[in-house]
Structures are given as C-alpha cells and as structure tokens.
Amino acid sequence: MEQEHPNLESFLSWAAQLGISDSTTRTNQPQHSLSSCLGSSLSVSHFPHTGGRGLGAVRDLRRGEIVLRVPKSALMTRETVMEDKKLCDAVNRHSSLSSAQILIVCLLYEMGKGKTSRWHPYLMHLPHTYDVDEAMWVTEKAMLKAKSEWKEAHSLMQDLMFKPQFFTFKAWVWAAATISSRTLHIPWDEAGCLCPVGDLFNYDAPGIEPSGIEDLDRLLSNTSIPDTIVLNGDKNIMVDAEQLDSHSWRLTDGGFEEDANAYCFYAREHYKKGDQVLLCYGTYTNLELLEHYGFLLQENPNDKVFIPLEPALYSSTSWSKESLYIHHNGKPSFALLAALRLWATPQSRRRSVGHLVYSGSRVSTDNEIFIMKWLSKTCDAVLRNLPTSLEEDTFLLNAMDNSQDFSTFMEITKLVSSRDETCTFLETHNMKDTHSFTDVILSRKARRSMDRWKLAVQWRLKYKKVIFDCITYCNKILDSLLK
Numbered sequence: 001m002e003q004e005h006p007n008l009e010s011f012l013s014w015a016a017q018l019g020i021s022d023s024t025t026r027t028n029q030p031q032h033s034l035s036s037c038l039g040s041s042l043s044v045s046h047f048p049h050t051g052g053r054g055l056g057a058v059r060d061l062r063r064g065e066i067v068l069r070v071p072k073s074a075l076m077t078r079e080t081v082m083e084d085k086k087l088c089d090a091v092n093r094h095s096s097l098s099s100a101q102i103l104i105v106c107l108l109y110e111m112g113k114g115k116t117s118r119w120h121p122y123l124m125h126l127p128h129t130y131d132v133d134e135a136m137w138v139t140e141k142a143m144l145k146a147k148s149e150w151k152e153a154h155s156l157m158q159d160l161m162f163k164p165q166f167f168t169f170k171a172w173v174w175a176a177a178t179i180s181s182r183t184l185h186i187p188w189d190e191a192g193c194l195c196p197v198g199d200l201f202n203y204d205a206p207g208i209e210p211s212g213i214e215d216l217d218r219l220l221s222n223t224s225i226p227d228t229i230v231l232n233g234d235k236n237i238m239v240d241a242e243q244l245d246s247h248s249w250r251l252t253d254g255g256f257e258e259d260a261n262a263y264c265f266y267a268r269e270h271y272k273k274g275d276q277v278l279l280c281y282g283t284y285t286n287l288e289l290l291e292h293y294g295f296l297l298q299e300n301p302n303d304k305v306f307i308p309l310e311p312a313l314y315s316s317t318s319w320s321k322e323s324l325y326i327h328h329n330g331k332p333s334f335a336l337l338a339a340l341r342l343w344a345t346p347q348s349r350r351r352s353v354g355h356l357v358y359s360g361s362r363v364s365t366d367n368e369i370f371i372m373k374w375l376s377k378t379c380d381a382v383l384r385n386l387p388t389s390l391e392e393d394t395f396l397l398n399a400m401d402n403s404q405d406f407s408t409f410m411e412i413t414k415l416v417s418s419r420d421e422t423c424t425f426l427e428t429h430n431m432k433d434t435h436s437f438t439d440v441i442l443s444r445k446a447r448r449s450m451d452r453w454k455l456a457v458q459w460r461l462k463y464k465k466v467i468f469d470c471i472t473y474c475n476k477i478l479d480s481l482l483k
C-alpha cells in the first residue's frame with residue numbers, strides 16, 4: 001500500500017480534540033490542550049516488513065494493557081455521516097443498496113466535501129492507492145461484483161450530485177478497498193466503522209490454540225462463542241477441536257465497549273519499547289488476506305488449502321465442505337481425515353465404525369493405508385496439473401527478490417516455464433525486449449504491477465508448499481504403517 005503523510009501532527013492533534021487517546025487514564029474527553037493523541041503508549045512509525053505505516057510502542061507494554069481508546073463520537077459510521085440531512089434523505093430513497101454500498105457512498109460523499117468535511121484531517125491520511133484496488137487483481141469475479149455494485153449505486157450518487165471524479169469506477173474501487181481493509185466491527189452496524197488512529201494498527205494472526213487452562217476457561221465462559229463450542233456430545237467435541245482455531249477468544253484485541261462508550265484496543269502480548277504493536281482483525285487464510293487487505297503472511301497458522309475430493313466423499317459424511325481442508329503445515333484437517341476414513345469404509349460397515357471416526361480414531365490399518373495413499377496421490381496430481389512447479393515459482397520469486405535490474409531478471413526468468421507470464425507482464429507495460437528497459441527506470445504503475453505479481457507468485461508458492469507438505473505427511477504415516 002502506498003501512502004502519504006500530510007501533516008501527521010495536525011491529524012494527531014485533531015484526533016486528541018475528538019477525545020482519541022493512548023493514555024492509560026480512562027477518559028473520553030476531548031484533549032484540547034494536547035498536541036497529539038499519541039505519545040503515552042504509541043507512536044506512528046514505519047515498519048517496512050510488516051505493513052509499512054503502523055503503531056509502535058513508546059514504552060514497554062504489558063499484555064492486556066489498554067493502548068488506545070477511540071470514543072464512539074469519533075468513529076465514522078453510516079449513522080454519523082448520515083447526520084447530513086441531504087445524504088440521509090437520498091439514502092432512504094435507495095433502500096435496496098447493501099449496508100457496505102451505503103458506507104462506500106458515505107465515504108465518497110465526505111471526500112467530496114473537501115475541507116468542509118468534519119473528517120477531513122482523517123480522510124487526508126487514508127492511503128491514496130491500495131494493492132486490492134484498481135484491477136481487482138485477485139479475481140475477475142471480484143472485479144465483476146464491484147462493477148455491478150457500483151452501477152447499482154449510480155442513481156444514489158446522481159441524486160447526491162457527485163462531482164465527476166467521485167462518480168468513477170476508480171473512485172468506487174478506492175472507497176470499497178478503504179472499507180474492506182480498514183473498517184472495524186461494531187455491534188450496531190454490519191457495515192462496520194472507520195476508526196481514526198485505530199485503523200493504523202497492522203495485522204497479526206490469532207494464535208492457534210489457547211495457551212493454557214486459564215485461556216481455555218476464558219474461551220468457554222465467553223458468551224459470544226457459538227453453542228457448538230460447548231463440549232456437549234461425541235460429535236461436537238471434535239467440532240470444538242477444529243473450531244478452537246476459528247473462534248478463539250483472542251480473535252481480536254480491540255472492540256467496541258458499551259461501558260466505555262469507545263472502541264478500546266489492548267496489547268495482545270508484551271511489547272518492548274520500539275516494537276510494532278499489532279492487532280488481530282480476525283482469522284483469515286492467505287487468500288482472504290490478499291482479497292481484503294492486499295497482503296499475505298509468510299507464516300499464517302490459519303491458512304487452508306482445499307483440494308478436489310470425490311463427490312461420494314462429500315455425501316458420505318455430514319462434515320461441511322469448508323471443514324475438509326489441509327492445514328498450513330500440511331496436515332489434513334480433523335474433518336478431512338474423518339471424512340476420508342468413513343468414505344473408504346464399505347457402506348455396510350459405516351454405521352458400526354462411526355464412533356471411531358467421530359472420535360478421531362483410525363478405523364483400521366488397511367483403511368489408514370488406503371486413505372494416506374489416496375491423499376498423497378491426489379495431492380501429487382494437483383501439483384502436476386498446475387502450470388508451474390514449486391521449484392519454478394521459488395526460482396521466479398528469488399529472481400524478483402534478487403535481480404538488481406530487469407535485464408538480469410529477464411535472463412533468469414528465461415529459464416523457467418513461467419516465462420509466458422513474464423512476457424505478458426512486459427507486453428502490458430510496453431517493454432518489448434530486455435534492451436528496452438535496461439536503462440529505464442520502471443514506471444510507478446509497472447512497479448506496482450510487479451509487486452502484485454510477486455504477491456500472486458508468493459501465494460501460489462505457499463499453496464504448493466502446503467500440498468507438498470501434505471504428501472510428506474502422508475508418506476511418513478505410510479512408512480510407519482508399512483514397517
């Protein structure tokens with residue numbers, strides 16, 4: 001993501017006047033005398049390897065300590081923006097639009113107000129471009145969806161007499177990317193809120209498991225956790241084991257608190273002075289991170305890989321399709337293993353082995369050998385059918401990282417079968433051959449495309465590694481069973 005920092009000081013002083021504060025003393029009162037809302041716990045810093053602009057600790061912070069409070073009145077929501085009567089009346093005439101579409105229109109409407117917007121200092125600090133915007137490069141489907149949502153909102157934007165630059169698809173995509181990558185959850189509006197200063201936290205993934213009994217107690221006593229989490233029956237115990245991942249109490253380290261009438265953020269771990277203070281926005285796979293936030297994690301404990309399964313496998317169990325996946329470390333999910341074991345059991349015997357399958361036990365050595373061979377073979381076929389190999393992607397990524405100039409890069413990529421995509425990249429950016437860009441400093445647009453391309457290669461490499469690790473996992477089990 002690229003960003004500019006116009007008058008950071010005046011933005012932080014504006015935020016202090018709204019009552020935003022990183023002070024440990026509880027107050028939502030506007031701090032007119034303060035020149036900044038930060039300085040007691042946090043400061044804005046640059047973290048080149050983890051999100052760029054972010055928030056750093058200005059002193060040692062203890063886990064669980066409050067680090068930022070943003071009063072409700074400072075949040076930018078549909079409700080607060082629609083205090084503007086003209087906007088409110090117009091939106092009410094377009095009730096078919098989704099809450100997200102309305103928030104996008106609200107954001108563009110405020111942008112259109114320029115300096116007269118009450119959010120102007122905040123809006124000026126929003127990134128000008130996003131890795132998730134413009135080409136909607138993650139999927140074509142996302143692009144088509146965005147186009148149709150934009151068209152649906154046309155007549156509302158017309159009613160509001162948007163200036164031409166806020167009417168464009170480019171502006172819509174920018175606003176949609178802002179909403180997608182920066183809104184925080186609030187209980188009273190599914191569209192979420194934009195949270196000045198609070199949206200400067202970069203992301204850290206939630207841990208996989210609660211770290212101890214104390215954590216487990218908190219998990220089980222948390223009333224917001226779905227009923228299935230309660231350990232109340234054979235089958236559910238197993239569902240719980242899987243769901244600890246996705247419903248951990250540590251899902252987020254911030255939330256709106258009624259008592260405080262503010263969005264409150266807490267340190268998720270002990271931080272040393274100078275460390276980046278991170279926030280967990282939720283549980284995401286790398287593909288979801290790419291789609292919503294435009295980045296991925298090298299180590300993502302919540303990453304999942306889905307492989308094609310036999311149709312009969314889906315119908316032989318009650319596990320949902322979404323639960324049949326391979327974990328980031330190559331291990332099949334609990335549900336995938338159970339479903340495979342049941343599917344590989346003759347229909348007539350399935351009922352009698354159900355208790356074993358649902359408790360996570362093996363059905364028999366033969367059954368286990370069969371499913372491990374099947375899984376390994378299927379993963380192998382998936383890898384073989386992809387246009388590039390794991391080795392080629394590693395090579396390509398190394399070339400992207402290590403080539404000092406594009407001609408070296410080209411020389412290296414000539415060796416790999418992904419050279420078709422290299423040619424497409426060069427053609428798109430009017431670089432006909434190696435010589436044409438030897439001395440040329442790449443345009444900003446080309447650099448951004450190159451960054452996106454790199455992200456795409458990083459994603460597919462991770463995907464392949466997980467599948468490769470699954471083959472290794474299966475082979476290890478087979479070795480131990482066939483000894």
Ligand SMILES: C[S@@+](CC[C@H](N)C(=O)[O-])C[C@H]1O[C@@H](n2cnc3c(N)ncnc32)[C@H](O)[C@@H]1O
Binds near residue numbers: 127182200294
């Ligand atoms: C809520 S904003 C965080 C603040 C943002 N860095 C800024 O300058 O405004 C979320 C965006 O920050 C970036 N980001 C957050 N966490 C990241 C991480 N762990 N690695 C890389 N980029 C990250 C992504 O571009 C994401 O869309």
